[in-house]
Every structure is written in structure tokens, then in C-alpha cells.
Amino acid sequence: MSAPEVIPLQPAFYNPQARLCAECRVRRFALFGALDEAALEHIHGQIAEIRLAPGESLYRMQQAGQAAYTVRSGVVRLERTNERGERRILRLAGRSDTVGMEAMLGQSYAADAVACTEVMVCRLPRHLLDELTRDQPALLRDMMKRWQRALDDADEWLTELCTGPARRRVLRLLLKLSEFAEHDEEPVWLPARQEMSAMLDMTVETASRLISQLKREGVLTAHGQRSATLHMDALLQTLRDENLDAGA
Amino acid sequence: MSAPEVIPLQPAFYNPQARLCAECRVRRFALFGALDEAALEHIHGQIAEIRLAPGESLYRMQQAGQAAYTVRSGVVRLERTNERGERRILRLAGRSDTVGMEAMLGQSYAADAVACTEVMVCRLPRHLLDELTRDQPALLRDMMKRWQRALDDADEWLTELCTGPARRRVLRLLLKLSEFAEHDEEPVWLPARQEMSAMLDMTVETASRLISQLKREGVLTAHGQRSATLHMDALLQTLRDENLDAGA
DNA sequence: CGCACAGTTGAGACTCATCAAACCACGTGG
DNA sequence: CCACGTGGTTTGATGAGTCTCAACTGTGCG
The missing domain is CATH 2.60.120.10 (Jelly Rolls)
Incomplete structure (x- = not known):
């Protein structure tokens, strides 16, 4: 500290x-x-x-x-x-x-x-x-x-992670986390639920529920507490479905 | 256009x-x-x-x-x-x-x-x-x-207008609108409900309900459709109450 | 006057927060 | 080594807040 x-x-x-x-x-x-x-x-x-x-x-x-x-x-x-x-x-x-x-x-x-x-x-x-x-x-x-890059990041953060229902925000966060992976297909850093709640403006319980649900759906697999493998095809497909749902 | x-x-x-x-x-x-x-x-x-x-x-x-x-x-x-x-x-x-x-x-x-x-x-x-x-x-x-100023504005927008329940976000928007007034105590620009919904990530109905409610509570008085007088003391007090509620 | 569109209000459905309890991972000390 | 405590995570039940759909009202303009 x-x-x-x-x-x-x-x-x-x-x-x-x-x-x-x-x-x-x-x-x-x-x-x-x-x-x-x-x-x-x-x-x-x-x-x-x-x-x-x-x-x-x-x-x-x-x-x-x-x-x-x-x-x-x-x-x-x-x-x-x-x-x-x-x-x-x-x-x-x-x-x-x-x-x-x-x-x-x-x-x-x-x-x-x-x-x-x-x-x-x-x-x-x-x-x-x-x-x-x-x-x-x-x-x-x-x-x-x-x-300018910092400003672009801030704007993207706002449009991606501060908009829409909780489930979509979590999915977009996972997508963003994949950008921070050192190599593709490597395990990514999985934030603590409290961090997620502070990023996405929701409660830790909601963040936990949604992450657990996505684990069950096969979108990610956790390795230990702070690391997970994202299954990008499933993630992207889920995100597409999510976008269609609301449009229908 | x-x-x-x-x-x-x-x-x-x-x-x-x-x-x-x-x-x-x-x-x-x-x-x-x-x-x-x-x-x-x-x-x-x-x-x-x-x-x-x-x-x-x-x-x-x-x-x-x-x-x-x-x-x-x-x-x-x-x-x-x-x-x-x-x-x-x-x-x-x-x-x-x-x-x-x-x-x-x-x-x-x-x-x-x-x-x-x-x-x-x-x-x-x-x-x-x-x-x-x-x-x-x-x-x-x-x-x-x-x-840097643009970045500060973006950060403030995110913390003030993308956080908490709808009513608090509307109140903070009104506070921010007061910054754009040419002089103090002058009528401010009152956004269309659709603009508010796009700023605060809520529906037009919710924005409308909350603005109507705040009118009844004496926080603002509309003059025509796109202009209103803010009663700053009431606004600030309401915002304080709002913050205390959630803390209690 | 009447049309078009924005704003308001209501009823019901759904999402999410809250409160509470159980579970799990991890470190400490017996 | 295990018992135990601590703090994060998961899950459930319930209620508040917000969205959705719908009807109605108000405003401005041709």
C-alpha cells in the first residue's frame, strides 16, 4: 500500500x-x-x-x-x-x-x-x-x-461498461480483460468481485452471480481465484446473442 | 444537421x-x-x-x-x-x-x-x-x-452521472447543468428527456418521472420546454439527503 | 383546427439490491 | 498435520427500483 x-x-x-x-x-x-x-x-x-x-x-x-x-x-x-x-x-x-x-x-x-x-x-x-x-x-x-489515447479509453469505458443490463456489462468486461492478456488464449487476470462491482456499478452479489452463471455456460474457466481462461468463441457468441435479445 | x-x-x-x-x-x-x-x-x-x-x-x-x-x-x-x-x-x-x-x-x-x-x-x-x-x-x-481538462471532465462524468440510483443521477445532472449557465440564478438549458436518457442510461419514462417529481418538490421550475430555473438551495439539500439515505 | 411528436402517468413484469446464511480458500497457531 | 479464524465467494429469499407497454396530455406548427 x-x-x-x-x-x-x-x-x-x-x-x-x-x-x-x-x-x-x-x-x-x-x-x-x-x-x-x-x-x-x-x-x-x-x-x-x-x-x-x-x-x-x-x-x-x-x-x-x-x-x-x-x-x-x-x-x-x-x-x-x-x-x-x-x-x-x-x-x-x-x-x-x-x-x-x-x-x-x-x-x-x-x-x-x-x-x-x-x-x-x-x-x-x-x-x-x-x-x-x-x-x-x-x-x-x-x-x-x-x-488522446487516454481520452479514447475513457470514452470506450463509458460506452462499453456503463451501459445496459448487468449481464452485458460483465460480458464486455471479460472482453476487455482479454485485451490485457500477454498472449492470446492465455489465462487472463480475473478481478475480485468487489473490483468488478466498482468497475460496473453493481453489487458484489450480482457480479458473483453473473460470473458463476457464465462459468456454468462455459464462457470461462477459473484457475485459482484471480485467474481464468476465456473461451473467446463462446464469449463472442454470447455477446452477440445478448445484443440481439434486446433488439428483438 | x-x-x-x-x-x-x-x-x-x-x-x-x-x-x-x-x-x-x-x-x-x-x-x-x-x-x-x-x-x-x-x-x-x-x-x-x-x-x-x-x-x-x-x-x-x-x-x-x-x-x-x-x-x-x-x-x-x-x-x-x-x-x-x-x-x-x-x-x-x-x-x-x-x-x-x-x-x-x-x-x-x-x-x-x-x-x-x-x-x-x-x-x-x-x-x-x-x-x-x-x-x-x-x-x-x-x-x-x-x-487533461477533457480527461478530467470524462472522469467526473463517469463518477457523477454513471453511478447510483436514477434519482441521484438526475440530481447530479441538474447540478452539472447549472455549471453551463451564463450567470448564476439564470434559467439553465433543460435537455429533452431523450437526451437525459442517453446521458444517464435510463429510459425516457424514468427521466420524465423523476423530473416531474423534482418539479413538484420545488427543485426546479420549467419555463417552456427547454429551459428551467434551478432552485439551488433545494437542489443541494435534496442531493445531501439523497447521499445520507443510502449511507444510513 | 388538427396533426405530429414530446412529455406525462399508470399497471405489470423483470432486474437488481439487500439481507442473510452457507461455503470456500488461505494463513495462523496449536 | 490439522483446527480454527478471517475474509472473499456463492447462493437464496425478498423487496425496491427500473423497464416495458400502453394510454393519455400537452405543445408547437402547418
Whole structure:
């Protein structure tokens, strides 16, 4: 539950980090795609890699943010606690998503960021943006694309997971979870029922009932508590049926 | 319902436009806050002011966008139509909000933008961003702040209007509508029941019932079909009661 | 005046929340 | 190793909230 805002960088990491940044570029993970070798050399020293266990928080709402974070692996949830103490999960961030960009603008964080699974992130310090503004204006376009991506994700979250009956919302959540799988046909992270309820605005009981029902229907198979295999053909077919039902 | 993507600028508007941009700056409407007089002179010629009647659309989803738009007055809704033909309103934009920024990045629009009331917008052409990148990198920070604002709005919309029972969602919508009023204590724009249902994910009947009920309770008074006076003290008190009920 | 369409209201069906109890997974200590 | 406690999950019974279908009313416009 600690917030490792500043992590002492192991000397041994300096070299691997340069390699990681280069890999990011190769894989079009985007932010530094336009950087040349020299600029990359200059920047990679400022970027730290951080590991979080499930439940650990990356930052908290209203903290004066010092960095944004790009997710390298795992799933991070962005959530808010309203005046009545209820949590609401705003959206999830997976590999190559960036969270906490508001820190780059000198603003405090707009939500809590908490690891759902084991997570690796790269820390992008606030002053990086200032340097980029000065030296590499072209990079700012990549930054802006990240903001736009976050906005697209938010809009999609709202239209997919905040609309329609509970069963359809659960099905769409499963579909979204499949996007976070490392490889196709691999087990996906299965959120706790309480997390589901905070994502889909329903009670834990309803989430539990629907997941159990979908297990019986053969849409998913659980392996342990926090992992499941999705049977994508069944899932997609069920989702289609669901959409037709309401249309008829 | 037309999309006035390119509007022939009346010669008589060139001078007033310069004045308008200057006013924007004075009122901290932000985007060009950092511009000096000369840069302002250079830019204002590229900015056109557009007027829309209620129901007219500013742009449509998937169009190859050529411009972003800053709302000068009135209310614009961002909405999507899903695969089943149902509309979902993502959020509202009012004075000083900017919509369609994805066009600045060469992307197509991510949603439809439709005027809810009579609307005045300023058109910011796509090439403006390129010029700013080249000549005034400091301005890009203002652009990024606009993206962040849109993201904050999206997050707030989700937590306020997509959570809890129907009555609370309607109350919070009324509260949000009060933010779009030109002056305090002025009549606000009252959405059609169908618009409310698309904003709050409920049926028109439920929206109608709740609005009628709130009229009887003295929370609002309608003037004609599309306008109402909100009695803020009653509204805020009702909202407080609502929050306590569920907590007890 | 009368048509078309938005808004309102009612009755019944269905979904989902609430409350309660049982079940299960996991870690702790005997 | 098992007993046990804790907290998450599942399931059931019941009621509140919301949707559906339908009728009626109000508003604006030709």
C-alpha cells in the first residue's frame, strides 16, 4: 500500500534500462519513437523501472505528482473514492498505457492508481517534459497522442461498461480483460468481485452471480481465484446473442 | 444537421475576430494566453467563428477531422451511436471547453459533436498545431492542459452521472447543468428527456418521472420546454439527503 | 383546427439490491 | 498435520427500483 514515489535506482539497472527504452522504441511503444540515439542516451538515465505487488498503489489522488508512469506489464486500475466512501474504478491501464500524465503539467493526480496484478512500470519524471519542450518539440506530439489515447479509453469505458443490463456489462468486461492478456488464449487476470462491482456499478452479489452463471455456460474457466481462461468463441457468441435479445 | 466543416469567413469578421481572440486571452480562456500581440495577429486570421442551431452537428465520428473547436457559448454534446443504434452521450462541453482535439493529431473524430442549444464556436484549424510546434513550443503546454481538462471532465462524468440510483443521477445532472449557465440564478438549458436518457442510461419514462417529481418538490421550475430555473438551495439539500439515505 | 411528436402517468413484469446464511480458500497457531 | 479464524465467494429469499407497454396530455406548427 506504500507509494514508491522515488525509488533508488540500482546501479546495475542503468544499462538494462537503456536497452529497455530502446526496445520500447522498437515495439512502437511510442513515446520515444522519434528520438535519435543520442537523445535516447540522455533520457534513459532519468527513467526508473518500478515493480509493484497486487494492491500496492502507484500514486494517490491529490498528491502533488512528480512523474507519469508507463505500464510495461500487468494491469493498473485508476479509481476514485467519492464523498460517501465508495470506490469507483474509472478505467484500467495495461501494457504501453501511460497513467498520471497530469503530473507532467504540474497538477496533482486526478485519481488513485493501484496495481491489480503484479506490475512493472517505467517512471517518467516531471522535468522530462520541460526538457522535451526545449530540445525536441516533435516529441510533444507523441505526448499529446498519449493524452488522446487516454481520452479514447475513457470514452470506450463509458460506452462499453456503463451501459445496459448487468449481464452485458460483465460480458464486455471479460472482453476487455482479454485485451490485457500477454498472449492470446492465455489465462487472463480475473478481478475480485468487489473490483468488478466498482468497475460496473453493481453489487458484489450480482457480479458473483453473473460470473458463476457464465462459468456454468462455459464462457470461462477459473484457475485459482484471480485467474481464468476465456473461451473467446463462446464469449463472442454470447455477446452477440445478448445484443440481439434486446433488439428483438 | 449539416456539418459546416469549412465556413467562408465574412470579410467583416476579420477585425472582430482579432478582438474576440484578445478577449479570450484576457478572460484566461487559456489556449492563447501566452501569445504576444504579434503572434496573436498572425493567428487570429486563421480562426473562424461558427454559429450552430440546436440539433446541428459540428462534426461526425470517423470523419477525417480538419479542426478542433472551442466553445464560446452554448452547450455541445459528444455522443456515440453503438452497434445496436443506441445513442450514448459521453459528456457535455460548455464555454471555454475544446472538442475534437484529435483532429490536431491527424486522427478522425472519436465521437459526434452536436449542438444542444444555440452555440458559438471558434474553429482552430489542424495546421495551427504544426505552426505552434514550430514557432511557439510553450503554447503546446496549453494544448496539453486542454487534453487533461477533457480527461478530467470524462472522469467526473463517469463518477457523477454513471453511478447510483436514477434519482441521484438526475440530481447530479441538474447540478452539472447549472455549471453551463451564463450567470448564476439564470434559467439553465433543460435537455429533452431523450437526451437525459442517453446521458444517464435510463429510459425516457424514468427521466420524465423523476423530473416531474423534482418539479413538484420545488427543485426546479420549467419555463417552456427547454429551459428551467434551478432552485439551488433545494437542489443541494435534496442531493445531501439523497447521499445520507443510502449511507444510513 | 388538427396533426405530429414530446412529455406525462399508470399497471405489470423483470432486474437488481439487500439481507442473510452457507461455503470456500488461505494463513495462523496449536 | 490439522483446527480454527478471517475474509472473499456463492447462493437464496425478498423487496425496491427500473423497464416495458400502453394510454393519455400537452405543445408547437402547418
